[in-house]
Amino acid sequence: MYWDEKHETMRQAELEALQLRRLRETLTRVQNVEFYRDLLEREGVRAEEIRTLEDVRRLPFTKKQDLRSGYPFGFFAVPMRDVVRIHTTSGTTGKPTVVGYTRGDLDNWSGLIARNMTMVGLTADDVFQNAVNMGMFTGGLGFHYGAEKIGMTVLPAGTGNTKRQVEMIDDFGVTAIHCTPSYAMHLAEVAEEMGSDLASLKCGIFGAEAWSDATRSELQDRLGVTAYDSYGLSELYGPGVAFECPEQDGLHIWHDSYLVEIIDPVTGEPLGPGERGELVVTPLVKEAMPLLRYRTGDITMLYEDDCPCGRTMRIARFSGRVDDMLIIRGINVFPSQIEHVLMAMPEVGDQFMVYVDRGERHLDEMTIEVEIKRRFFSGELADLARLQERIVRALREALELRTHVRLVEPGSLPRFEGKSKRVIDRRGTL
Amino acid sequence: MAADDYIIRQISVFSENRPGRLAAIAHALEEECVNIFAFSIAEASGFGVVRALVDHPDRAYERLTSEGFNVAFTDVIAVRMRDEPGGLFEIANLLGEAGVNIEYSYAYSGLDGGVLILRVDRPEDAIAAIRGAGKELIASSAFA
Numbered sequence: 213m214y215w216d217e218k219h220e221t222m223r224q225a226e227l228e229a230l231q232l233r234r235l236r237e238t239l240t241r242v243q244n245v246e247f248y249r250d251l252l253e254r255e256g257v258r259a260e261e262i263r264t265l266e267d268v269r270r271l272p273f274t275k276k277q278d279l280r281s282g283y284p285f286g287f288f289a290v291p292m293r294d295v296v297r298i299h300t301t302s303g304t305t306g307k308p309t310v311v312g313y314t315r316g317d318l319d320n321w322s323g324l325i326a327r328n329m330t331m332v333g334l335t336a337d338d339v340f341q342n343a344v345n346m347g348m349f350t351g352g353l354g355f356h357y358g359a360e361k362i363g364m365t366v367l368p369a370g371t372g373n374t375k376r377q378v379e380m381i382d383d384f385g386v387t388a389i390h391c392t393p394s395y396a397m398h399l400a401e402v403a404e405e406m407g408s409d410l411a412s413l414k415c416g417i418f419g420a421e422a423w424s425d426a427t428r429s430e431l432q433d434r435l436g437v438t439a440y441d442s443y444g445l446s447e448l449y450g451p452g453v454a455f456e457c458p459e460q461d462g463l464h465i466w467h468d469s470y471l472v473e474i475i476d477p478v479t480g481e482p483l484g485p486g487e488r489g490e491l492v493v494t495p496l497v498k499e500a501m502p503l504l505r506y507r508t509g510d511i512t513m514l515y516e517d518d519c520p521c522g523r524t525m526r527i528a529r530f531s532g533r534v535d536d537m538l539i540i541r542g543i544n545v546f547p548s549q550i551e552h553v554l555m556a557m558p559e560v561g562d563q564f565m566v567y568v569d570r571g572e573r574h575l576d577e578m579t580i581e582v583e584i585k586r587r588f589f590s591g592e593l594a595d596l597a598r599l600q601e602r603i604v605r606a607l608r609e610a611l612e613l614r615t616h617v618r619l620v621e622p623g624s625l626p627r628f629e630g631k632s633k634r635v636i637d638r639r640g641t642l
Numbered sequence: 643m644a645a646d647d648y649i650i651r652q653i654s655v656f657s658e659n660r661p662g663r664l665a666a667i668a669h670a671l672e673e674e675c676v677n678i679f680a681f682s683i684a685e686a687s688g689f690g691v692v693r694a695l696v697d698h699p700d701r702a703y704e705r706l707t708s709e710g711f712n713v714a715f716t717d718v719i720a721v722r723m724r725d726e727p728g729g730l731f732e733i734a735n736l737l738g739e740a741g742v743n744i745e746y747s748y749a750y751s752g753l754d755g756g757v758l759i760l761r762v763d764r765p766e767d768a769i770a771a772i773r774g775a776g777k778e779l780i781a782s783s784a785f786a
Contacts, residue, residue, distance in 0.1 A: 584656070584712065591654030591714030593684040593691045594745070600686070618688040620658055623710045 215330035219468040220523050231471055232265055234496035241502040244289040247282055268471060268494060269482065273505045279447065284310045287501050295500050300348045301446045311446050312500040320497045321449040324466055325358020328455035332415060332440050334388055336363030343369045343377055343391040350450025351420055355390050371395065374402040381410050388415040393423035400434035410436055417442050419451055422530055426555060441529055447506055448495050454527060462515050462526035469497045474514055477534040485514040490534050509534045511546055538568060538635065540576045543613050547635055550580060553610045559588040559599055563625040570639045579616040586622050645769045648779045649717045651699045655692040656712040659685055667692055667706065674705045679785060680759055682748035695759060695785055718761045720780040721772055725756040733758055740771035
């Protein structure tokens with residue numbers, strides 16, 4: 213099922229022509245923003261020089277700090293009378309980032325969400341419980357308007373009062389829910405305590421936090437839903453930027469609305485399909501707050517092959533933040549890649565620590581400490597040595613890097629609540 | 643006696659290779675009044691396995707596990723050997739000729755001679771070969 217078949221399945225040549233036209237419109241719009249006028253002049257880039265999509269690489273990047281410096285309305289490209297909505301990012305560090313929307317933006321944005329929800333089979337016959345914060349956070353109203361656009365019956369449930377949420381699902385025959393994966397886990401627990409099997413629920417949309425395939429299986433089992441990953445960020449409207457289709461293998465990013473690049477976060481050089489790097493997006497239809505080459509800080513890669521569903525190119529599920537990236541002997545390593553390898557080995561516990569040192573001849577050395585699970589200890593040293601060898605091999609395949617693996621006693625590694633500090637970089641400065 | 647009676651439960655303790663770990667194991671056993679007949683340490687990179695024959699293996703297992711150690715039981719056999727040149731050769735050769743592989747081994751020498759503790763790939767065959775050659779195996783009841 214398509215919401216906007218024309219744009220969702222557009223052939224490459226036609227898509228590129230549309231992207232180029234929209235890129236040039238965006239370049240015109242950013243002329244209304246002082247920051248961009250100054251930046252483009254300083255960089256010596258003139259809008260007329262952008263003649264092909266590849267020319268986008270001649271444009272400077274926009275960083276999160278740039279947006280902060282424009283607080284509150286410095287990045288608005290339209291007069292305030294044309295801004296009909298304002299959202300802000302959470303602003304965990306310093307001032308929040310303010311994002312504005314024109315009426316056209318709200319229409320584009322809800323259209324993208326309508327594509328996502330239609331893609332996973334939701335229609336006007338569905339009852340949708342939107343269990344996220346409805347305030348300044350983009351996730352709430354974003355999905356609200358998208359679901360209404362499809363004609364779904366929308367419950368703006370918000371967060372909290374979980375028992376009432378379970379009752380609403382059961383009493384109103386809710387078929388689809390949107391929430392964070394951690395809230396979904398809590399909801400499952402409360403429903404189990406209440407003796408409800410959430411019989412009507414069939415579709416779960418989970419976003420705003422990274423979640424693993426193991427979490428997906430658990431949520432699908434416990435809630436009785438098919439679980440879909442939703443990606444977005446406020447600077448690019450909010451949720452709706454990329455979304456999983458029923459294949460549950462990578463996310464479709466809407467290329468007619470977002471020009472996508474994957475770059476090496478250190479050098480800024482473009483990376484090809486299959487290469488993991490930072491997602492950089494130039495939104496192509498944003499009116500109130502156009503951006504050029506926005507560095508999301510999120511790590512993903514473009515898939516090399518097409519999706520059986522017929523939509524345009526996918527990106528991989530997100531595997532970490534640029535801020536977490538380590539550079540070991542010139543190779544980019546994300547702690548999430550290590551976690552992924554370890555999670556796939558049943559003999560190894562959930563906890564791990566990574567130590568980075570500068571060893572002999574100034575070479576970077578990475579040591580990973582893992583706990584072996586009690587029930588896998590046979591008592592034989594040889595079995596442990598084989599396991600250690602197997603972990604080293606799996607890590608080398610995933611990271612393309614030789615690492616040291618230390619097996620440590622169960623329970624000896626630090627346990628973290630909330631944000632974990634699993635990486636200790638002891639290299640100091642050269 | 644049946645072959646089973648000669649299978650002895652050795653306790654194997656996973657331990658990181660850092661100061662104080664052996665002392666922690668030994669102290670826990672002392673507090674449980676568990677006596678160690680024999681022990682050895684096998685080490686790999688950064689970790690090791692402490693192997694011990696004790697008089698109360700279950701008590702040792704419980705206590706060490708409750709202290710967070712990863713403990714497993716491993717089946718071994720113990721052979722009395724002559725405490726003089728050629729004693730070890732006699733046993734090792736016997737097993738070699740029977741096609742039994744020794745995975746690891748350690749020994750202690752007491753007042754009544756030497757004892758060789760063996761972890762082998764085929765314990766039943768090892769027991770048959772040793773008994774067939776008239777050598778004395780120590781029954782597991784001697785360690786409990």
